[in-house]
Amino acid sequence: MKLYENLESAVRDAPGGSNRIATIGFFDGVHCGHQALLDELKEWAAEVNEDSVVVTFREHPQAVLGAHPPVPVVSLEHRILLLEREGVDVVLVLDFDERVRALVPEEFVRSVLVDGLGVGGLLMGFDSAFGNRRLGTFEYLAEKRDELGLEIRSAGAELLGDAAVSSTRVREAVANWNFPELERLLGHPFSIMGDVVKGDGRGRQLGFPTANLALPGVSVPPPGVYFCDVLCLGDRPHGRHSWSDLSGENRPDGFSMGVMNIGRRPTLTEGKEAATGSIYDPDVDTVEVHLLDYEGDLYGQCIEVFVLSMHRGEKKFAGVEELTAQIESDVRARRG
Helix, strand or coil: CEEECCHHHHHHHCCCCCCEEEEECCCCCCCHHHHHHHHHHHHHHHHCCCCEEEEEECCCHHHHCCCCCCCCCCCHHHHHHHHHHCCCCEEEEECCCHHHHHCCHHHHHHHHHHHHHCEEEEEECCCCCECHHHCECHHHHHCCHHHHCCEEEECCCCEECCEECCHHHHHHHHHCCCHHHHHHHHCCCCEEEEEEECCCCHHHHCCCCCEEEECCCCCCCCCEEEEEEEEEEECCCCCCCCHHHHHCCCCCCCEEEEEEEEECCHHHHCCCCCCCCCCCCCCCCEEEEEECCCCCCCCCCEEEEEEEEEEECCCCCCCHHHHHHHHHHHHHHHHC
16 A cells, blocks of 8 residues: 655656546544445446545544544554555545645545546545535535546445444444444454553563553543453554454464553552543553563554453552452453
8 A cells, every 4th residue: 555644745656647546534443334435445446447545634624623523533543554454555644734624625626636646536425525615525526527527426324223334433332342332333343553652660560561552642442451452563553464364363473462451550559540431531541551472572662452342440459469469360361
């Protein structure tokens, strides 16, 4: 997959005379609805022997429009990784700045898609719209397809139950630790991704070294102890593993079973445990993962944590010995 962080670099590389097939969206979480759209995008691109192109945005458009954007399901880096796993050919990341915001749909299509990227077909999501005042709906653009020199198609909604799959439903499932629902919405286990940073070393002193994660303002499950799988991505998360690689019996090197703690570590910090049902607070909660049977230095490396289930809530123990015994029990339970 080719990744472009700005339009200028993508334009320089765009092949002349191409008729690429593109779609536009924020793609937060790359859930099953997004995946169905991307499958249709790839099928159309294969029919015409052209590249499939995803145009996405660095910032949530609501942040620029003055509204209060939701906490993203995943970071931009993670979103790009998930798009790559879906097998698209090209991803362009645009800044949703005042210049892009002011473009009417026709200007966006001409300057970014047709003239910039060599796009000949645009696939729109069932509820997508772009351009100034979100005028660029499927119905609006379909009337101008001849004028724009662009074939326009619309994808249907992906339903789960009686409602469309959406990033909002994914966020709600994370907040409610509903992991079966999350897996249905995403088509795979929910994961968080971040860089490993130095902690205070207390886990190592207890005999259970942990990887402490720096998470850049994303959706995180509530405080508690979770069973997980951990994939070490190194210092370059992109270009690593398709979904077929990750779901098979012969998983790649870098996969480990893990136990993750999210919370305030009340036994070690002399504070109070997080209340049952409380939400993750990045100002007071830490995210740390003990990788079973792993030896090595992960500082500065990127890891992806696939959250499988919640094992128990956070608890303040009488002392370090009781805490250590509980961690030993958690690890035995994770091994099954």
